Amino acid sequence: MAGSDSKQTNNSNPAADHTSPYYLNPSDYTRQMHVNEALNDNNYLDWVQEMENFLFAKNKVGFIDGTLKKPEKTDPNHMAWLRCDAMIKGWLNTAMEKEIRTSVKYATSAQEMWSDLQDRFGKESAPRAYELKQLLSMTKQEGTSVSAYFTRLRELWDEITSVFPIPRCSCTGCSCEISKKMSDSRDKERLYEFLLGLDREYSTIRTQILAMKPIPTLLEAYRLVYEDEQQRAVTTGKQTSTDSAAFQAFMKQDGAAAAATQSQTGSKAYKKLNSDKIGHCDFCGKDGHNRDVCFKRVGYPEWWPGKGKPENGRAKAAHVETSSKVNEASQNELSPIPGLNNEQYKQFINMFTVNNSSNVSKPSYGKHGR
Template sequence: MAGDKAESSGDDKKNKIDTSSPYYIHPSDYPKQMQVNDALNDSNYGEWKQEMMNFLLAKNKMGFVDGTIKKPDAKSSLNFAWTRADAMIKGWITTAMEREIRTSVRYANTSSEIWRDLEERFEKEGAPRAYELKQTLNALWQGGASVSTYYTKLRTAWDELQTVLPNPRCTCEGCHCGIGKQLNEVKEKERSYEFLMGLDDDFSVVRTQILAMKPTPSLRTIYHLVAESEQQ
């Protein structure tokens, strides 16, 4: 009996999954957990995807949905752990959908199948949504709101636009060409100008002062300069 107990203890230790492993599931996790602010519908895929990705990255589970963590062979000791973790992820994703969309992915075998299906279905709407967001940004102005409220509206539109229309990435090995850095600098300047253009006339003086600065300050610095001017 003692030998059986010792052997059982050894097996448990052997099969125990480290908490840093993507296969690990916390005791408090369960499939029907709503992990995003709003359920996926026909018009919020960009925001939903970003929130879900952030959650899955925090849970160390993104590799299941993007396909980088492949299902182990049926004879592998990790096969059951993979299947269990993937089933949990499927539950998280499908719970965060409206009923009609959930029904359409009911028979998907893996979380990566669901993820690819959603991308194919909703990301093709990226161009029309990007156009709408560009229109929103062009028409957005402070209109008597606080600087913080105005900036938050801009930030929300910028973040979604980045999701549906991401910057092209350099593909050269090691990325020594600096294209990525240049693109980020251009995007930063565009956002700074959009922020300044939409300010009320009360900020015309500080706006002129900022535009005269060499080099042009970062967007974060510009925001703080305008916010300080508002307080004064």
């Protein structure tokens, strides 16, 4: 009895029946946005498709295509129809830009508003059709993935289909296949357009597809090209790994050679820097002292080992062990001459002074001298 009462109530009040076009969900309100983008001068085809899908899901298509007429005032569904129509007008207004909304705000019903938009934006436009065809002819893969390239083509094909819909046979029981043949012809045309825009590296798979009997469909050809792309990516990845390993090995060898060269160059630079610091004698040709203190030129001191053997003496003077220098530096005050301590330097100066004094000529007196 309860179920019968409920069914009777639904029949007397269609607005409470979820399957009725007069039903409105409690969460519905007029300022709801049900499309991705508001209607403007350039997106009517996408907009109308989204809006039709939404209204179909809401079971409200009859309000815009004229199949659900406005009931008379005496009809019990009159108020339910008015409420649904007002809700749909609110949805349409919210999904438009302000300029377009202003032009249809005085429409008396959702059907009138829908028809006005269709007359303004839905008619075939020769400039738009030409633009779509031009874009289609210019669309190439150009290094992008096969999937991205096919998606761009698919968007253009869908819009072209909206502008140039395929004629369909509507006769009852017709055995002709006009619609099917036209659909197959369009599919084959798209197949050629897809193959034409592929990059040069897919020339082999393109030739194979065109040589197939019967020729594959568009989706079958897409799968073949996509699989060829995946196989190419695997092969390229292996080659890249091999090239990377070879390059790293080359860089290691080249780095070792560069390090050896740098070491040799640094050693030469170090030697040159030290020779600049300690001086070079242009009299004997040795490093470690200069011309002014060259023993070969000014004479060897008494304490010099191997006195009278200039070559040996010069060699010893030019070569002083580092350990000796460290010991002398720690025990005695360093002298201006490398290799001599302060005491030895004083002896050298005294000897040098004495030798110079003895070489000075004494003044001669005449026979009238003192």
